[in-house]
Amino acid sequence: MHEHTALMQRALVAARLGPEADPNPRVGCVVTDRAGTVVGTGHHRGAGTPHAEVDALARAGSAARGGTAVVTLEPCDHAGRTGPCTEALLAAGITSVRYAVADPDPKAAGGAEHLRRAGLDVHVEDDPAMRAAAEAVNATWLHARRTGRPFVTWKTASTLDGRTAAADGSSRWITGEAARADVHRLRARVGAVLVGTGTVLADDPALTVRDADGHPAGRQPLRVVAGRRPVPAGARLLDGHAETLVLPTHDPTEVLAALLDRGVHHVLLEGGATLAAAFLRAGLVDEVVAYLAPVLLGAGPAAVGDLGIGSIEGAVRLETTDVTVLGDDVRITARPRTDHHPRS
Structure with a gap:
């Protein structure tokens, strides 16, 4: 050497x-x-x-x-x-x-x-x-610095049949403790965690990094809500445990520009199917971290909304970079292949 x-x-x-x-x-x-x-x-x-x-x-x-x-x-x-x-x-x-x-x-x-x-x-x-x-x-x-926008990781947790909640809307907990702890480690590595107003209204998430006892721990990412509907005054996102930014827009490009201006270079997209689809359609997802639980529901919301894809030739193809077993669950990390993009 x-x-x-x-x-x-x-x-x-x-x-x-x-x-x-x-x-x-x-x-x-x-x-x-x-x-x-x-x-x-x-x-x-x-x-x-x-x-x-x-x-x-x-x-x-x-x-x-x-x-x-x-x-x-x-x-x-x-x-x-x-x-x-x-x-x-x-x-x-x-x-x-x-x-x-x-x-x-x-x-x-x-x-x-x-x-x-x-x-x-x-x-x-x-x-x-x-x-x-x-x-x-x-x-x-x-x-x-090279692209002029933050790196975007889309995190999703679903059943084997691609459901993120049951038909009645309940989703706690699809994945086990090991997978949920891993999500907190992922949040700790990013500058901002992003959801849409639909997720805030449906799930009332805290979006903080928490320890095994559920208490906020260490440095907290910026919590970001994108959308035009108001955030309820009693929402957990307004609990003071971390800074929260509300961006009244549905445009992923505007969201990322605002976050870059604040020095954020890595965004964790944790929103629902609609927000995920908007970022995917715009070609603004750089990495996918999917937690799959050995659970079947048969009905309920899907992980992602309409991507405007009419045939298999237009599918968003991903390249798997890591597969890790977490308790009974599996974490798959993948990146979109540059030769396949959905058409909006």
């Missing part, structure tokens, strides 16, 4: 310590002295805190002069709530920089070229595995 690959691995370990749902990317940095000895390791802890490079340089102190910085993401060249990392690297006397992923954010990009112009030896990581790992650490953040 090349020495710089081992250093990038250490930087990736540091990057994963950062908050996944933060508006900013997760970044790790390792600083060595001029002899190649690691003298500082840092990571970004969230919006408004020192960036990974600044964190690592603070730990390295004067030993960083003449040394190398290995960073999972291109050093930023932008002054926001914190100063540019390029200036911090230059002030510390770093002479060489290696990074794994170019920063796609137009406000922060250009750091590598700035450092080259200043005389530093700047390299992009040449190990494909390291580059792929660095991409994966910030998959949804990079998606949002």
